[in-house]
Amino acid sequence: MESLGPVIQTITLIWAPLSRQIDYLKDLDSNMASLISEMTKLKCKREDIQTDIQAAVRAGQRTTKQVENWVEKVLNIESEVDSIVAEFNQRRQRLNRFHRIVVLRYKLSRRVAKMLRDVKYLSAEGVFDKVGTSPLLPMVIEMPTASTDGQTTSEQTLEEIRRYLHDEENRIICVYGMGGVGKTTLMKNINNQLIGTQDFDAVIWVTVSKDLNLGRIQEQIGSKLGLNFQNDDHEWWRCMELLGKLRKMRYLLILDDVWQGIVLEEIGVPKPNAQNRSKIVLTTRFIGVSNEMEADVQVRVKTLSVQESWNLFHEKACKAVLLPDIQSLAMEVVNECGGLPLAITTVGRAMRGKKKKELWINAVRALRGSVPDIEGMEPKVFLPLKLSYDHLQDDKIRACFLYCSLFPEDYNIEVDELVIYWAMEGFIDIVDSLQDASSQGHQILERLKDACLLEASSEVEDHVKMHDLIRDLALWITSSPSNEGPKFLVRAGLGLMDSPDEAMWKEAEKISLMNNKIEELPVQPNCPNLVSFYIRENPLLRAIPDSFFELMPRLQVLDLSHTWIVSLPMSLTSLVNLRALILKCCKSLVEVPPLGQLKELQFLDLSFTTIRNLPEGLENLVKLKQLNLSFLGRVTVIPSNIISKLSSLEDLRMFGTYVNWAKEWWIDDASEAMLGEVATLRRLMSLEITIQNMDCLAHDVIKWQWPTLKKFRFYLGRGKHDSPSSCDKLVYIVGLACVSFPHGIGAMLNHTEALILENCRWLRHTPQLGGDLRNLRELYIFKCFGMDCLVDWTEVGEDALQCLETLHLNSLPNLKKVFDGQMPCGGLRKLRLLHVSCCNKLKSLFSSSMAEQLNQLEELRVTDCEKMAVIIEGEALFDNALSNLHDLRLGGLAKLTGICDHMVDLASLQHIAVCDCPRLMKLPSCYGIQKIMGEKEWWEALEWEDESTKSFFRDRFYRSVWVR
Structure with a gap:
């Protein structure tokens, strides 16, 4: 076993x-x-x-x-x-x-x-x-800034800050120095140098500014972290959200322009420590802020050396500083600037090109003048800056400069709005027209920008900003201790719940309380000197006391826009010197008192209000130059003989207001205004109006003063008008089901520069509208399902479309031909851009003879036309055909076999993009090409004359799925 x-x-x-x-x-x-x-x-x-x-x-x-x-x-x-x-x-x-x-x-x-x-x-x-x-956000956002190259002092400071950013001991770094010394410039350079590095998970830039606003700081930080805070979000809730985000990352927080200590915990910023390895850099003018915020280290930003100052001044003031009689004086000017970069730049530009010795002697004298009474900042900032103010051409330009301080700090001011405000204030001479005033205002604006007293906004196009130091200068000039200028009371953008003490109003000539949260105004403030009162953008203001305006005998400009007032008090009628009344976007406003007594009124804006009727006495405002009645949803009737009596009117806006204009054959009915009343305004230069029913476009429209109208925009039909054109003279027709159009349309088209047709279902071709189209520069046609031909050359004059530069055709399913007949010599001679999309019956765009005349065509885009076989049909083209075409885009053309039936030489072509064109087997001859974009499969299927040609084009091919 x-x-x-x-x-x-x-x-x-x-x-x-x-x-x-x-x-x-x-x-x-x-x-x-x-x-x-x-x-x-x-x-x-x-x-x-x-x-x-x-x-x-x-x-x-x-x-x-x-x-x-x-x-x-x-x-x-x-x-x-x-x-x-x-x-x-x-x-x-x-x-x-x-x-x-x-x-x-x-x-x-x-x-x-x-x-x-x-x-x-x-x-x-x-x-x-x-x-x-959370989604990935860019670690660093590049910021526009001046270079510090060649400035040894600045480069040494930059290196010191960089060293502290990378050590393990110093968490909060204070960068301090006098205003205008270049602290912000240095930190912007630091910010940009961190692009592409892995030093931090996020670099967050926050502009704090003089008037501390914790909510605004939270919004700036939140936006960098992908948190979209709402205006009514509580600060405590925002704080918790920010803490939750920042605790999980290594961040660099740059707090620029700090004027007082900030309790980081109240904002929602965890203090940097050894665990999170984060850093905070704050820039300030005051060393005490560093102590309040318990900074670990302080970096002083020094002024420029004498040589660096001279180099910078020479760059800004140009060659005049080297003239024998001026050089020693220029050195004195530079010395008086104390090495302050902002002062050197400002003074240098002010003296740029000045070759008279007396001007330089006066500059030295001005810089050595009395010390401004502003603690700490006066001798080294305001005197150099004030030189630019003193060198402005006249008092009106100075007034325009000072006016900008009425807006909140760091406010983006819209250029066109600023210019019209200057006109309201009387700073600009309205000699002939508002248009001339606008030109003059833009010229003043450029002078202020050239003198560094205003700067173009880097955030919003066509806006300007005032540097905080420059704004401080303006507010000092307009303050009570100063005898330099008018007296302003400015409390804009401070988040005020209550209006300033009534005693402060008495001396003021201009009061700005804009962009606050004020709920109540004084009952009867005594303002004997008040000329301008701005309380716009106070959304909590719902009522104005009955006697509020009784003691304001000199008031000329009143801006109540973007408030929630329901009505205006009768005391408004006592403002007999009022020049401008701005009630834009008072969306709760339903009633306005009679305005007949305001005989000096020149500007009236009632747009986006909910008034039921136009104010009584409007016809008595014979000095009115600008009237805005746009988007008045409740106003459908305008009584007759009101508009026609506004004999000084130059600018009338009624966009989005659907008025029932009387028809021509109702001429005996005196209750409703006829559109022809607008035609009687002999000084009218700008008109923007929506007309929902074309029956009111009577024959007398033909007799309008078209040469006088420098700008007009007619929106015909009821619907959404989103104009892609910026032309001054525009007609937009939408949603009208008409076979025949009134003669008034043709009169408009004889003078228009841009025509937009949308969803005009019975329109077969453009000559149906009338008009000779000789001044037309832009033509956009969308969703006109009955159109079968854009233009038959036999039905229009020889000069039709001779000025056309831009042509867009989209969603025209029955369009069989763009152009028919023999194009006259000179037709389409200025056409630069042509886009055709979703025209499924089109087989081609041009005849060969027509293409040979399109010598200015630069961009051609054809997409989603399922029957398009060739772009140009007919005989072979001459060598100079389409001689200026350099951008060609083709997409969604299933039957396209080529640009032309014959080989075509497009010598100027630089860019081709092709998508979903499976039958396009050959490229045109285009040896000036720089880039070809298309699918890989399409590229590999192309046919070539020889291997060398294929090799030449291969180097310029970029694989791409072009999104149409």
């Missing part, structure tokens, strides 16, 4: 694995059922998680890598399980031999068992705390 022991042990060792293999054979069906069951559960879990992913994406989040990887694994295993199940079902039906059953069943059973283990493991792994996280 003892001899059997090893045998039994051997059998046992063999039986254990053999038993497992036998289990594979007998457990296949049960394992397959378990696998299907577990896979069903896993699919449900995957679908639930994908639903969560979609919700996170809609909330602006991105999916975590862990979740993405899990979902991908599940999708892969689903495919494998489906394959196994299919194989199981198939083989169970077909197997009929014992040995094959055993072998195949064994193999399949092993796969099923392994797959069951994998499915269970994935199911257990699919538990996540969250599926989404």
Whole structure:
């Protein structure tokens, strides 16, 4: 028996694995059922998680890598399980031999068992705390700034700041120095140098400014972190949101222009420490702020050396400083600037090109004048800056400069709005017209920008800003201690809940309380000197006291726009010197008192209000120059003989106001105004008006003073008018189902520069509208489903479309020809841009003879025209055809075989983009090409004359799926 022991042990060792293999054979069906069951559960879990992913994406989040990887694994295993199940079902039906059953069943059973283990493991792994996280934001946003190259002092300071940013000891760094010394410039350079590095997860720039506003600081930080705070969000809630974000990252927070200590915890900024390795840099004019904010280290920004100052001044003032009689005086001027970069730049530009010795002597005298009474800043900032103010041409330009200080600090001021405000204030001589005043205002604006007293906004196009130091200068000039200028009371953008003490109003000539949260005004403030009162953008202001205006005998400009007042008090009628009344966007305003007594009124803006009727006495305002009645949703009727009496009117705006104008044959009915009344305004130069019914476009429209109208925009029809054109003279026709059009339309088109036609279903061709189209520069036609031909040359004059530069044709399903007939010589001679899209019956665009005259065409774009076979049909083109075309885009043209039936030479072509044009097998001859964009498959299928040609173009090909 003892001899059997090893045998039994051997059998046992063999039986254990053999038993497992036998289990594979007998457990296949049960394992397959378990696998299907577990896979069903896993699919449900995957679908639930994908639903969560979609919700996170809609909330602006991105999916975590862990979740993405899990979902991908599940999708892969689903495919494998489906394959196994299919194989199981198939083989169970077909197997009929014992040995094959055993072998195949064994193999399949092993796969099923392994797959069951994998499915269970994935199911257990699919538990996540969250599926989404914050989207990736740019680490650093580049900021425009001046270079410090060649300024050794600045470069040394930059190196010192960089050193502190990378050490382990100093967490809060204070960069301090006098105003205008270049602290912001240095930090912008630091910011830009961090682009492309991995030093921080986020670099956050915040402009704090003099008037501390914690809510605004929170908004700036939040926007950099992808948090979109609302105006009514509580500061505490914002604080918690910011803390949650910043605790998870290594950040650099740059607090620029700090005037007082900030409690970081109140904002929601965790203090930098060894764990988060974050940094805070603050710039300030006052060393005390550094102590209040417990800075670890202080970096002083020094003024420029004498040589650096001279180099900068020479750059700004140009060659005049080197003249023998002037150089020593220029050195004195530079010395008086004290090495302050802002002062040097400002004074240098003010003296640029000045070659008279007396001007330089006077500059030195001015810089050495009496010290302005402003603590700490006066001798080294205001005197140099004030030199630019003193050198302005006259008092009106100075007044325009001072006026800009009425806006809040760091405010982006719209240029056109600023100029019209200057006109309201009387700073600009309105000699002939508002248009001349606008030109004069823009000229003044450029002078102020050239003198560095205003600067173009880097945030918003066509806006300007006042540097905070320059604004401080203006406010000092207009303050009570100064005898330099008018007296201003400015409390703009401070978040005030209450208006300033009434005693402060008495001396003021201009009061600006704009952009606050004021709810109540004084009952009867005594303002004998007040000329201008601005309380715009106070959304909590709902009422004005009845006697508020009674003691304001000199008031000329009143701006109540963007408030929620419901009505105006009768005391408004006592303002007999009022020149401007601005009520724009007072969306709760339903009633305005009679205005007939305001005989001096020149500017009246009632746009976006909810008044039911025009104010009584409007016809008595014979000096009115600008009237804005746009978007008056409740005004549908204008009584007759009101508009016609506004004999001085130059600018009338009625966009979005649907007035029921009387028809021509109702001329005996005196209750409603006819559109012809507008035509009687002999001084009218700018008109913007919506006309919903063309029946009112009578014959007398032909007699309008079209040469006098320098700018007009007619919006005909009821609908949304989104104009793509910036032309001064525009006609936009939308949604009109007319076969014939009034003669008034033709009169308009004789003078218009831009024509937009949208959803005019019965319009077959443009001559149907009337008019000669000789002045038309831009033509846009959208969704005119009945149009079959744009222009038949036999139906228009020889000078039609001779000025056309831009042509857009979109969604014209019945358009068979763009142009028909023989184009006259000179037709389309100025066409520069042509876009054609979704015109499914077009087979070509031009005839060859027409293409030979399009010598100014620069950009051609043709997309989604399913029958387009060639762009140009007919005979071979001359060599100079389309001689200026340098941008060609073709997309969604399934039948396009070529640009032309013959080989065409497009020598000026620089860019080609092609997408979804499978039959386009050859490129035109274009050896000046710089870039070809298209799908790889299209490129590889192109036919070439020889290998060298293919090689030439290959170097210019960029694989791209062009999005049309």
